[in-house]
Amino acid sequence: MRKIIVFVGLFTVSASAIQAQTKDYNVVFDMSSKDTINHQTVIREITLIKKANPQAKLEVVVYGQGLDLVVKDKSTKSEEIQELLKNENVSFKVCAMTMQRNKVDESQLVTGVRPVDDGIYEIISKQQEGWGYIKVAH
DSSP, X not given: OHHHHHHHHHHHHHHHHHHHHOOOOXXXXXXXXXXXXXXXXXHHHHHHHHHHOTTOEEEXXXXXXXXXXXXXXXXXXXXXXXXXXXXXXXXXXXXXXXXXXXXXXXXXXXXXXXXXXXXXXXXXXXXXXXXEEEEOXX
């Protein structure tokens, strides 16, 4: 009986140690570039991360000159974005203030892209929650 208690105790400690080493993989990507090479880069990076870690939570926040990435009639990556958005752990958000300045409404966005009040605030909020941060640029 004593051996069983010791075994259960060791198992519990080991399981706790393993759990403590497993960190959530959450990354927010900052997209403010109109350069289609950067648009291609963020799509490629998200695709590769999802293959390596299907549980990873990834969010692209678009604002400023990056707007064309998520506007249907301007995006060169519309189909890829829609494919990525089929995964519940991937999201694309766009700054509502950027949309307003550029006279873009929600109906013009790639299907599944969601506005947020303030793109920079969205990024800062994710960082405060412990998310990693990547500025997409080359």
